[in-house]
Amino acid sequence: MPVISDKLEELLANEAPGPVRGAIARGRKSSADLALLLSPGADSCLEEMAVAARAASLRNFGKTIGLYMPLYLSNHCSGSCPYCGFRADAKIRRASLSLEEIVEECRVIASRGMRHVLLVSGDVKRDVDVDYLAQAITRLKTFMSHVSIEVAALHENDYLKLALAGLDGVTLYQETYDRGIYTQLHDGGPKKDFEHRLHTLDRAGAAGIHTLTLGALWGLAPWRQEALMLGLHAFDLQKRWWRSRIQLGMPRLKHVPDDFVITNPVDDRTLTHIIVAMRLFIEEMGLALSTRESPELRDALIPLGVTQMSAGSSTRPGGYSGDDSLGDQFEVVDQRSPAQVARALQDRGYDPVWKDWDMGFGHGGTG
Numbered sequence: 001m002p003v004i005s006d007k008l009e010e011l012l013a014n015e016a017p018g019p020v021r022g023a024i025a026r027g028r029k030s031s032a033d034l035a036l037l038l039s040p041g042a043d044s045c046l047e048e049m050a051v052a053a054r055a056a057s058l059r060n061f062g063k064t065i066g067l068y069m070p071l072y073l074s075n076h077c078s079g080s081c082p083y084c085g086f087r088a089d090a091k092i093r094r095a096s097l098s099l100e101e102i103v104e105e106c107r108v109i110a111s112r113g114m115r116h117v118l119l120v121s122g123d124v125k126r127d128v129d130v131d132y133l134a135q136a137i138t139r140l141k142t143f144m145s146h147v148s149i150e151v152a153a154l155h156e157n158d159y160l161k162l163a164l165a166g167l168d169g170v171t172l173y174q175e176t177y178d179r180g181i182y183t184q185l186h187d188g189g190p191k192k193d194f195e196h197r198l199h200t201l202d203r204a205g206a207a208g209i210h211t212l213t214l215g216a217l218w219g220l221a222p223w224r225q226e227a228l229m230l231g232l233h234a235f236d237l238q239k240r241w242w243r244s245r246i247q248l249g250m251p252r253l254k255h256v257p258d259d260f261v262i263t264n265p266v267d268d269r270t271l272t273h274i275i276v277a278m279r280l281f282i283e284e285m286g287l288a289l290s291t292r293e294s295p296e297l298r299d300a301l302i303p304l305g306v307t308q309m310s311a312g313s314s315t316r317p318g319g320y321s322g323d324d325s326l327g328d329q330f331e332v333v334d335q336r337s338p339a340q341v342a343r344a345l346q347d348r349g350y351d352p353v354w355k356d357w358d359m360g361f362g363h364g365g366t367g
Ligand code: SF4
Pocket: 077, 078, 079, 080, 081, 084, 085, 086, 087, 088, 121, 122, 123, 191
């Protein structure tokens, strides 16, 4: 895993726009270029970075945006992450879906045109174990083209088993790359081991999982260092697991439990800065933006580097079949339906992609 060297620290502290313009103009960007693109000197170059990011997005992805929906399997959690609505001491109604309920939820998702689903759960291996996940994936792959998971960090053998069941993608956010802050926030429970979490996507890559999505939870640590580490981590994964597609998620803390203070808030301009810097650093890397963000911001970011958007999301188990009694993980800000999001994309000249593989071509389709 790369570290921020003294040289990169120095570039990250750069205050002059000149070196940033040099980095924007260079072809393949180096880690030194990424540090410059994230430095205070880049704050006044955001317009130029956005123009270059738009061109890079068009070159690599054309005018297409993939759509997906999360499906919450369980809101039980043994974790105590203080920023999360599912933490063990939160007073919410909890449940885990049965296999039949998962299929029923997913049929509602499919009825809205969606063929890409992300299965999400709190860290509760008792209810959401590998056999349960494998059975759910096998059932869902009979009518969904892409099934990915955002659950607890697993072992390579577990990912192998899930890959055989048809799993296409693993999403796992490090939350923060700042070890001190990480330890403070996760001083017990399943996420205590920073290193184990850090190498989770390596284990998924070794198991042959096609799409590996990583991210930092913006708001936990100073964003420039965090974004640099995220970019270096993505680059490292891309080199190592070159058969997989490496993708970034961009979760940002906005609505948190009353007793948690966001110490390093990230505003819209900063989130835009991070997104265009990442697009310029690795042009061909996917980038997903969730419904945590407002419709206005999501629409504005479409041309600047976003390649995947969730739409019509519920962040509680059973949320699509009409059960609104259980606790949510976070507040959905963009409440548009998938059809409305698709229309917003089309209005801007973009094609919504509802599925990235046709099952008629063969099982899974991702090799
Ligand atoms: S972030 Fe994950 S592990 Fe932590 S409390 Fe929330 S669901 Fe549980």
